[in-house]
Each structure stands twice: as C-alpha cells, then as structure tokens.
Amino acid sequence: MRAAANLLLAFAAQWQDLEHLMPPKGGDKVIDSALDPAKPNYSKDKPTLYRERHGWCPYSERSWLALEHLNVPYDTIRIDNTGPGQKPSYFSGQTPQMRWPDGKIQGESMNLVHEVNERFGGDLYPSADVTATADKFRKIFPSKSRPSSRAAFLFGWSGEPLWKSEFERVLSETDELLGSTDGPFFCGESFTAADIAWAPFLERYGAQLPCLHEGLNARDATKYPHLNSWFTAMETSVPAYACRVQGNPSSWRKVLTMAGFGNAGVPPDVIDRMDDFNVEEARPQSEEERVIEQKLWDDYRSTRSWLALTPSAEAGNTLLNNRHAIVKDTVKRSSSLEGKGIPLDEKNLDRAMRALATILIYGTEDDGKYDELKQASSEAASVNGVYAFAKFLDERMCVPRDMGSMSAAAIKRLAALA
Incomplete structure (x- = not known):
C-alpha cells in the first residue's frame, strides 16, 4: 500500500494506477435491458432474476434480498417498469420474475423467496x-x-x-x-x-x-x-x-x-x-459506526472477492468502472451545471473524477492511518471541482441501482464539503 501511495503524490494518478489497486473484476452478470435490449445468452447453471432497473420496486427487492442473503450465484436483467419504458421483446409481465436454468419462468415475490430458499438450502423459513x-x-x-x-x-x-x-x-x-x-x-x-x-x-x-x-x-x-x-x-x-x-x-x-x-x-x-x-446522512461517521460498517462489509465481501476492501473504496471502484458513462452524462447536463464549480470540459472533468476516486479509495485526511495516504488524499482534494463533482453525483445517484447505500454514503459525506 505504501508503494502504491507514492504514485499519487502531487496527484499524478491515472486510471490505470487506480485499477492496479482494485481486485480483479468478477461477479454475476448484470444486463440493463433499457440499454442492451438484445436477447441474452442465459446461464445453464444459475437462475436469472428479472428486476426493476432503478431499484424502486419493493417486490423486486424481496427476491433480490433473498438471493443476496443466501449467497446464491445468479444473473440479473434489469427491466424498465416505468410507463413509457421500453421492455425488451423477450420479456412480458411484471417484475420480479425468475428464469430458472431449465427455462421455467416464475413470478410473485414471496413465491420466489420460498423457491430460492428451497432450492438452495436456506434458513429463511425455520417455522410455520x-x-x-x-x-x-x-x-x-x-x-x-x-x-x-x-x-x-x-x-x-x-x-x-x-x-x-x-x-x-x-x-x-x-x-x-x-x-x-x-x-x-x-x-x-x-x-x-x-x-x-x-x-x-x-x-x-x-x-x-x-x-x-x-x-x-x-x-x-x-x-x-x-x-x-x-x-x-x-x-x-x-x-x-x-x-x-x-x-x-x-x-x-x-x-x-x-x-x-x-x-x-x-x-x-x-x-x-x-x-x-x-x-443527517452527510455527517461524518463516528468510530463505532465505522467499525460496525466495516465488519458488515468484511462479512459480505468474504464470498465476493471482486469487491473493494471498504465501502468507500467500492464507491471509487464504481467510478473507475463507469467513468466513461459518467463523463458523458455530466457533459450532457453542462448547461445546467454552469457556475456550480464543476469543470465541464472532458479533460478537467476526468481529472476531478480521478481525484474523487482517489479520495474514496484511500480515505480522507482525518481517517488515513499512514502519512502517505493522508498526502495522497490531500493532493487529490486540491483538484479543482472534486467536491462539487461529488455533490453532482450524489444528486444524480439512485440507490441501490448505482451502488449500495454504504458506498453511496461515502460520496455523500464528500459532497457535503463542496
């Protein structure tokens, strides 16, 4: 970690420098059908969950939570359920639905929870x-x-x-x-x-x-x-x-x-x-809250090796993996962002996003445990527009669509510094 931190002095880090600090990409396949409407190649080994794409649907959340809690490998296809939303040609009905490896389609949220529990030996129904x-x-x-x-x-x-x-x-x-x-x-x-x-x-x-x-x-x-x-x-x-x-x-x-x-x-x-x-959401964490959060994250991450070491670093990893789409989305809204402190040319916008990812991955000055990490975060924090960009992301994010609430909270705390 000390050697990697030296890359960031005077904020010289490029995306590839940050990529070297992140775990290898992995996890189950996730398809946003509004962006990719082509019929997918379904897994022959894993179930595929059709859930509402933004994370708004509470019934989709039920099925999703059962799969996640029982640590079931599964693929996801996100469906646009809004009135004018375009559903892919291969899908009909409402979310949630599950496509099992044998091709069977099943719906109704609590039926899915029960079926997931039965198929994967879960502990969700200990009694009548x-x-x-x-x-x-x-x-x-x-x-x-x-x-x-x-x-x-x-x-x-x-x-x-x-x-x-x-x-x-x-x-x-x-x-x-x-x-x-x-x-x-x-x-x-x-x-x-x-x-x-x-x-x-x-x-x-x-x-x-x-x-x-x-x-x-x-x-x-x-x-x-x-x-x-x-x-x-x-x-x-x-x-x-x-x-x-x-x-x-x-x-x-x-x-x-x-x-x-x-x-x-x-x-x-x-x-x-x-x-x-x-x-309240943007206030700094207490040490007790940070310890509880990290313990939960370590437990969750123990079977998901593609996740970063902390919720904050995972937020940085999400920026890293989605940087091109985020820049495109920001530039598209440039006329409404004038005067808000965000660099609106692609070069400086990219630099602000790299700086924000650096702070998220290494931590802020008051919680870094090594002088090098404090220095790295300090240099990144001096980049023009970094906190203003965090505020923009916080306003644009939909949680849990874009990332988990712990990771999103790390961005929100930085947005409060804008």
Missing part, C-alpha cells in the same frame, strides 16, 4: 410462523392506497397522502407485532423471510413518511421502540441488506418529486419538508 407473519403485512399496511413502485402505500386515489392517523395505525400495529416476539426481527432473534416481506416497505416508510406529515417518524424510538430496534438490527446485522440491497433515505425522498409515480402530483408541503432531512 414465518409465512403467517409475512402474510400479516397485507392486513396491516393500508389497503385503500394507489399502487406504485416508487411511493407504495402512501397516496390515496385523490392524489393526496393518506391521513396521518392511518400511517400511525400502521406503525403502531407493526410495532406491536414486533413486540410480540423475543425480537429484534419479526420472528424472533433471527432474520427470516418474514423480514424480507416487510423490509422494502418499512425501509421506504422510514424515509418518506416524515415528508408527508409533520411529526411522523417510523424510527421514533419513543413511540415505536420495537420498530426502531428492527431498523437497527437490519442495518447492523444483515450484511446483504446493509451492504447492497438497502436503498438510502435521500433516494426514497427524491422519487417523491417525480411525476407519474401513482399520485396526482406532489403536494407543496411535501416538497417543503424534504430538504430538511439531508444533513
């Missing part, structure tokens, strides 16, 4: 209580709300958010259900398929409800202590969820501003509340 608890989701979550992948169980048919009292009922009954076990999970001390059934919706509620009504917070430990403990357990003891599948709160808030997500427009008071919630 698991299915019963998973099914209680349908009884507790609001029934009279518009369907939506981006804003599920939030808006009524009028286009307005459901009453605050209705959301409080859902949270109270969920908290009571969680409190009926030895916790912190829905069926006791272990993560099961019941948690998979509830997780995508509670995750979104945790981020979106405070935007809809004043004083409405699913993570309020005073009002909903068991629910708060469940959130903590999911984020600190389920590596596949915390490291890859979980979306981040700012992404779930962003989608509330998008037209066409199942309500008749965005009420003004919703937009007014949204900007108040970004500060």
